[in-house]
Each structure stands twice: as C-alpha cells, then as structure tokens.
Amino acid sequence: MPALSGLDRGQGRSLLNPGTWHLRTRLVLVAMALLVAICGAIGLFSYASMDSFLTRQLDDQLSGASRRSSDFGRPSPGNPNGRPDPLDAKGQGVGTLIARIEGGEVSSAGFLASDATRAALSPGDDHVLLDLMAGGTPVDRTLSTGAYRLVAAATPYGDVMVTGLPLAAKQSTLTSLVWTMVIVSLGGLVLIGLAGTVLIRRTMKPLEQLSEVATQVSRLPLDAGEVALAVRVPPSNSYPGTEVGSVGHALNLMLDNVAKALQARQQSETKVRQFVADASHELRTPLTAIRGYTELMRMTEDFTPDGKKSLARVQSQSERMTTLVEDLLLLARLDEGQPLKLSDVDLTQLVIETVSDEKVMAPDRNWHLELPDEPVTVRGDASQLHQVLANLLSNARKHTGPGTTVVTAVKRCADGSAVITVTDDGAGIPPEFVDRVFARFARADAARAGTPPAGAGAAATEGTSGLGLSIVQSIMEAHGGTVVVTSRPGWTEFTLWLPGRPDAQGDAPAS
The missing domain is CATH 3.30.565.10 (Histidine kinase-like ATPase, C-terminal domain)
Structure with a gap:
C-alpha cells in the first residue's frame, strides 16, 4: 500500500514497532484503517439491505406462484379423479418447483427446466419437502437441483402444496454486489491512500522544516567561542495562529533566548580572558623585580642558614609564579586567536x-x-x-x-x-x-x-x-x-x- 513507502527502514526503526514509524506514516495508516472500516460498514449495510429487498421480492413472487399452484391444482369437473399439473399453470416461471404432499408422502414433485419442460426431483429431496410446515413462513433449503426458497400451503382438498423458487438469481445479484463493492472500495482506497500520502506529506512539511532547524542548531559548536546563532524558523512556519506555527514561534523564541545567553557568555568570557591577560602582563614586572632583588640579596647579604633557606624558598616560589603567569598569558593569547x-x-x-x-x-x-x-x-x-x-x-x-x-x-x-x-x-x-x-x-x-x-x-x-x-x-x-x-x-x-x-x-x- 502507498502508506508503507513512508516507513523509515533505517537504523533504530522497525516495521514491527509502530512507535518508531514516522508520524505521516501513522496518519496515513490510521486514515486507511478508518476508510476500510467505513467501507466495510457500508458494504455490510448494503449487502443486508439488498438481501432483505431481494428476499421480499422473492417472497412476493413465491406467494403468487403458490396461489396459482393451489388454484390450478383443484379437481376438474370433467375429470373428478384427476388433477391438472400446477406446473402447467400460466405465469409459472423457469425453475419454479411444485410438490404435492398427500397422506404424509410426496405424491408428485417437479420443477420447470430451462427448456420449459417438467423435470422430476430426486427422491432424496422428499425428506426436505416433508419437513416443511404448512402455512409457515418461506424458508431457504438446499435441494439436489440447487438452493430454493420454499413455502408449504394446505389446500381445501386435504393435501399440501409446496411451491419453491430458485435462489440462484438472488445469490448472483448479491455476489455481483459484493464484487462491485470490493473492487470499488479497493480502487478508492488506493486512490485515497496516494492522495492522502501526498497531502499528509505536504501538510507535515513544516514539521520537517522545524526538525531541520533544530538539527542545524544541534550541530553548531555552542560550547565555546563566539557563536552566531542565525538559524531561525521561516515566518511561513512560525505564525502562532496554527499548531505548527505555534511550535515554530516557540522554537524561534527559544533560539532568541539561547542566542542572547550565548552572547552574554561570550562577553563574559571575553572579559575574563582580558582580565587574565592584563593581570598576567601586570604581574610579570613585580615577579621579575622579586626574582632580581632576591638574587641581589643572595649575592650581597650575609644570611644565617635558615635565612638562606627562606630566601631560596622565595626565589623558588617566584620562579614558579612566573611560569604560571607565562602560561596564563599564553592561554589568553591562544583564546584570542592571535596569528x-x-x-x-x-x-x-x-x-x-x-x-x-x-x-x-x-x-x-x-x-x-x-x-x-x-x-x-x-x-x-x-x-x-x-x-x-x-x-x-x-x-x-x-x-x-x-x-x-x-x-x-x-x-x-x-x-x-x-x-x-x-x-x-x-x-x-x-x-x-x-x-x-x-x-x-x-x-x-x-x-x-x-x-x-x-x-x-x-x-x-x-x-x-x-x-x-x-x-x-x-x-x-x-x-x-x-x-x-x-x-x-x-x-x-x-x-x-x-x-x-x-x-x-x-x-x-x-x-
């Protein structure tokens, strides 16, 4: 289906885990599922309505055929011992089935074949015909010749006349209806899936642009140095009147705040670096003087052993301090990016x-x-x-x-x-x-x-x-x-x- 093309098959995503799918994919699949449910509900309703309509129509035809069979099957004045065959009555259609039950047995049973001639039923169908209740509602039964809608009616002459009409036409109509709904629904689902995928992709495009902006910001070196945070969501996607626009507007506000914080951090770092550089530069002169006067005192003055040790300690610490100042000054120059x-x-x-x-x-x-x-x-x-x-x-x-x-x-x-x-x-x-x-x-x-x-x-x-x-x-x-x-x-x-x-x-x- 078209929706499957939106699935991300990359690392960290699985077809078996819907939580890892793209939002547009889930929207398309949800829309398709709703359409399938709607088509299924419409199909079931249409099928039930058509089945009820065709059943009523068939029952009306069956009622007419039953009346004709009963009227045509009464004894003839010229032939008191015999009765005419109801299948010969005018208006009986091809496939009509008529059976007479006398004394609890089927005395005659047949149906009109496609060539309008009488065809006999199989003796195995007698138990189906005998199970019918006279005066009952029409029922569907399967005989050796196919599925029939049957009704049994008692006649004034002491017998029971069973009349039936084939269900083949009804079933053919329902089958055609089912195939029509399936083909139309599938075609509609494919077209709607393609159109929905295009529309949803176009609708989700602003979210992708927001993601691109966030990705660009995530790749910027924000940890140190002067950072120009010029990336923003375009105005078309940052209008607060829509859901996506509200997200874009909020993202721009956040980026503005981050940019101000980075600018303040950079200004603070610049001040600190300048202070370190100035302090280091200013400390070099007094440290040099301390070292010089210490060396001069060692050469010109006479100290006790403890005094010499203390003076050596002063000289050692001044040299260490000088090294530290030189290192700080070098780092400050490197931070400033001096050529x-x-x-x-x-x-x-x-x-x-x-x-x-x-x-x-x-x-x-x-x-x-x-x-x-x-x-x-x-x-x-x-x-x-x-x-x-x-x-x-x-x-x-x-x-x-x-x-x-x-x-x-x-x-x-x-x-x-x-x-x-x-x-x-x-x-x-x-x-x-x-x-x-x-x-x-x-x-x-x-x-x-x-x-x-x-x-x-x-x-x-x-x-x-x-x-x-x-x-x-x-x-x-x-x-x-x-x-x-x-x-x-x-x-x-x-x-x-x-x-x-x-x-x-x-x-x-x-x-």
Whole structure:
C-alpha cells in the first residue's frame, strides 16, 4: 500500500514497532484503517439491505406462484379423479418447483427446466419437502437441483402444496454486489491512500522544516567561542495562529533566548580572558623585580642558614609564579586567536633538541627516540610546537619514577600529515581522570599541590599548575591538529597529529 513507502527502514526503526514509524506514516495508516472500516460498514449495510429487498421480492413472487399452484391444482369437473399439473399453470416461471404432499408422502414433485419442460426431483429431496410446515413462513433449503426458497400451503382438498423458487438469481445479484463493492472500495482506497500520502506529506512539511532547524542548531559548536546563532524558523512556519506555527514561534523564541545567553557568555568570557591577560602582563614586572632583588640579596647579604633557606624558598616560589603567569598569558593569547608565526618546522630536529634538554634534567630516566630516516617537516610556529613537546616530556618526567622509559617517536603519514607520540611505562593515568586530563587546572590529586598520590600516573601533579596539557591542546588546535591520550596501568601514550605541508604529500611514505 502507498502508506508503507513512508516507513523509515533505517537504523533504530522497525516495521514491527509502530512507535518508531514516522508520524505521516501513522496518519496515513490510521486514515486507511478508518476508510476500510467505513467501507466495510457500508458494504455490510448494503449487502443486508439488498438481501432483505431481494428476499421480499422473492417472497412476493413465491406467494403468487403458490396461489396459482393451489388454484390450478383443484379437481376438474370433467375429470373428478384427476388433477391438472400446477406446473402447467400460466405465469409459472423457469425453475419454479411444485410438490404435492398427500397422506404424509410426496405424491408428485417437479420443477420447470430451462427448456420449459417438467423435470422430476430426486427422491432424496422428499425428506426436505416433508419437513416443511404448512402455512409457515418461506424458508431457504438446499435441494439436489440447487438452493430454493420454499413455502408449504394446505389446500381445501386435504393435501399440501409446496411451491419453491430458485435462489440462484438472488445469490448472483448479491455476489455481483459484493464484487462491485470490493473492487470499488479497493480502487478508492488506493486512490485515497496516494492522495492522502501526498497531502499528509505536504501538510507535515513544516514539521520537517522545524526538525531541520533544530538539527542545524544541534550541530553548531555552542560550547565555546563566539557563536552566531542565525538559524531561525521561516515566518511561513512560525505564525502562532496554527499548531505548527505555534511550535515554530516557540522554537524561534527559544533560539532568541539561547542566542542572547550565548552572547552574554561570550562577553563574559571575553572579559575574563582580558582580565587574565592584563593581570598576567601586570604581574610579570613585580615577579621579575622579586626574582632580581632576591638574587641581589643572595649575592650581597650575609644570611644565617635558615635565612638562606627562606630566601631560596622565595626565589623558588617566584620562579614558579612566573611560569604560571607565562602560561596564563599564553592561554589568553591562544583564546584570542592571535596569528601564529608560521614557518617550516623540522619535527625530527625539534624532538631531538627537546629530548636532549630533558635528559640533562632527568638522567635517571631512559629516554629513547624513534625517528625516520628523512626529516619530517610541517608548517607551524616553532616556539609553540617546542613548548608542546616540552610540556609532554616534562609531564612524563615529573610524574614517573626513576628508571621509567620514555619513548618519543616521529613519523610521516601517507596523506602528508605528521604524528608524534610520547610513551612512558609509568603507573598510568587513573581511568576517572582521563576524560578531563586536558582541562585547565585539572590535576589528579585532590590537594592541588605537593607530590602525586600513590598510584597516580602521568597526569598526577608534582608542584604543577595543571595548565601544561591544556596548553598542549590549545596549541594543537591553533595548528589545526589534535592531541589524544591513551592510558592503562604501566603504559601511557600522548599522540600528536599535525597536518603536513601541501608539497610534502606527494612523496610521503605510508605510515
């Protein structure tokens, strides 16, 4: 049927579950079911009415035939011992059946054949004829010659005259009526189904447009940054005077409210970023002065051992504060989308230099390199990419114990892009912390300072600010790349992906 074409056979929908069907499909099927019920009711009423009419008509004909049979069958004055055959009476039609019952037995029985000659009934029909009650209402019975409408009437001469008319004409008329109603109903249902499907699809089109608007909004990146929420339901489908228009109008009001909220959020984020950038910039000068005067006091003043220890602590904390301020300032600049200082960067050489620096700082770790034979060059900001590698290697150094093996690998992919991996065999990152490892100020320990908790891996903090990995993610996104972490007990790997130079894709080896 046409309605079935509207069923969604895609994922998550089943033909056996009407709850998953499209609304237009259910509307078409409901309309078709109602039409079938209406056609069935009309058909039953028409059939019953026609059957009653034909039965009354047949009973009138049967009554006339019974009177003719009784009148024609009385004794003749010229033949007192014999009676004429009622089938010879004028007006008896083809198929008329007449039987005479005398003394509880059928004395004669026959019917007019199609050639207007008398034909005898089968002796097996006698019990049907004898069961009829004289003076009763006409009844339908099946004889050897077919179905008949029979009536029995007592005559003044002491016998019973049974008269019958065939039901074939009535049954043929009813059969024709049934077939006519079935064919007309099926044709009407098909036409109405097609027309209904088209009309319902056209009527449901505004709802599909509302769904398209909602889908477009759902695909917008609303979590951060400046968002232009310009998608709206067109005026033709947002008039509040109709049901669909009311939904469209409400959706537009909701989108207006969301757009205002996003604009307010963006303004707030801009103010916060500006404050962080200004505060970080202003803090650099006093921090530099503190470090300078601390160094000057160490060189010019004579302190007790406790004084030297306190002064060293002041210098250490000022250096840590300076690093934090520099990180905040860098994140603020990245959030503002400041342009990168692009140049051709040899990742192979960059990895060698960064790993060498870490070897000096942590000689008790096993630092390994896996480098290709040919240089891997990308387009990027060399200083920022250096900071990405430095942060990852520093992360592995600070949060793993002596003897840990850290492997840094570089390779060129088939599409010309580059991949850098930093892998260590430390304790690993706690599973509940992996999903937020790149969040700002995210640290695995609850105390936010000091040494890492027992069992914490590469993401645990050891005197860190929790900004290193967020800086890595921000720099990679600014370069159009990605960073992914995978961790399990005894193994942690950070994977960096960077798009390659267009001229490097043609001769790139397979990864």
